[in-house]
Amino acid sequence: MKYRSLGPEFEVSALGLGCMPMAGVGANMYGQADDRESIATIHRAIELGVTFFDTAEIYGPRRNEELVGEAIRGKRDRVVIATKFGFRYDERGRMSGVDSTPVNVKRACEGSLKRLGVETIDLFYQHRVDPNVPIEETVGAMGELVVEGKVRHLGLSEAGPDTIRRAAAVHPIHALQSEYSLWERDVEEEILPLCRELGIGFVPYSPLGRGFLTGQIKSRDDLPEGDYRRQDPRYSEENFAKNMAVVEVVKEVAEAHGRSPAQVALAWLLAQGEDIVPIPGSKRRQTLEDSMAAADLELSADDLQRLDEAAPRGGTAGPRYGERAMAMVRL
Template sequence: MKYRTLGDNLKVSALGVGCMPMGGGGDGVYGAGTKDETVATLHRAIDLGVTFFDTAEVYGPHVNEQLLGDSIKGKRDGLIIATKFGFTFDDNGGVRGLDSTPQNIRRACEGSLKRLGIDTIDLYYQHRVDPNVPIEEVMGVLVELKREGKIRHMGLSEAGVATIRRANAVHPVAAIQSEYSLWEREVENDILPLCRELNIGLVPFSPLGRGFLTGQITKRSDLAADDFRLGDPRYSEENFAANLKIVDAVKDIAAKHGVSGGQIALAWLLAQGDGIAPIPGFKRRATLEDSMAAIDVTLDADDLATLDKAAPLGGTAGPRYGEKMMAMTRL
């Protein structure tokens, strides 16, 4: 494994594990998996030198953190555990909406610490910006939690430029989490340059385009009838074929290197800068091991030029989210 340093001197494995697909249902979770295989996958990741594990209160909700917490018992040393706050729930576990009020941040933090079975959260993200609570107030609470030893580093997920600047003025932000991949390059417009300016790390989620960039999905009928991706704008009937052109380029370069398409997509991301640490999601050891091998794939200038041409900024057909989800980004 190789390692990288994000903002605020936070050292992590160059590739982390996005735990969202592991345990529990909810929007954005796809593919079959078992608890035993998921736990074995987490243990295998640690054996491979992965230190960076990403979860959130809202995943499940709650059960994802519990699963990760159970899996790292006796293995906590050296791990960087990231989780997120920012939602409130009804009595049945349904998501009510955004809530980054001080009292809800503290409630979420205490719950996450208990479920994860740890004394300190290494990286605590605001999951989505709450337009009703000034970011300075949010960061103020996080500063208090850091002083109390309950968190070590602070992050924001899908925040906009102005919010990031204001947050960083209160306390150094260690990482910005956002979607970033060959088929979603919008962060290159302003978020990535800002991260470089302020020395903030970037943690890309969905680095494989929700599986599309692996090349294993060649037609919509490859997906199960209840797969949420059938409703993803980029997987739609009108956009699917156009987006396969990106996959064709990935496959060609994968064949040249004798590796998988997923490894090429991850190697491209790693080549975008040392302050970038993607978090692909897994449920199975085979998928984990394939993705982690991307660490040893080096793309040459011709490879990068070919991929840039096939997948230019703004060149993917369709928006990355529907209207409801897009409305919660870049605030």
């Protein structure tokens, strides 16, 4: 495994592990997970040199953090843990809206510390921007957690340019997590350059296009009934075939290297800059091992150009989310 820095003095593995597909998310999100296999996957990741593990309070809710906490017990000195806050929950534990008030920031932190079984969260993200709370108030509360030793570094997720600037003026921001892949390149226009101007590392989630770029999904019929991707605009009947054209090029490059399409898609992301640390999600060791092999795949200039031309910015058919979810990004 190779290593990179997210902002100053914050080293992580060049590829992290997105733990969302593990416990608590449900069968409609990438299929049912098995706790024992999920924990074995985290242990195998550590053996492979992966240090960066990503979870969130809302995954489950809370159940995902508990599983990650169980998996890292006795291994704390070998891992960097990122988790996220930013939602409120009703009396039944269901998410009922965004909430980045200082009170909720601190409540969420205390809960995450307990569930993860750690004394300090290495990277604490605001999961989604709360339009009703000034970012200065939220980041101010997050910064107090750093002073208290409960958090090491701060991050934002899916924040817009103005929010990023205002947040960084209050406290150093080490990472921005947003969707970025061959089929979602909008961050290249303004967000990524701004992060580089401010010295903020970039953590792409869904780096494999929710599985689309792996080449394993050849038609909508490959998705189980109830799979949420059946409602994804880019997986729709009208957009699926057009988006498959990108996958065909990824497959051809993969075959030329004797690698998997997933490895090519991740290697393309890694080639976009040393400040980029993708977090492919996995709940099985086999998938994990395939993804992590991308860390040593060097694509040629011709490969990169071919992929760029096949998947230009704005070229993917359909928006990346439905209307409701799109209203929560780039705020």
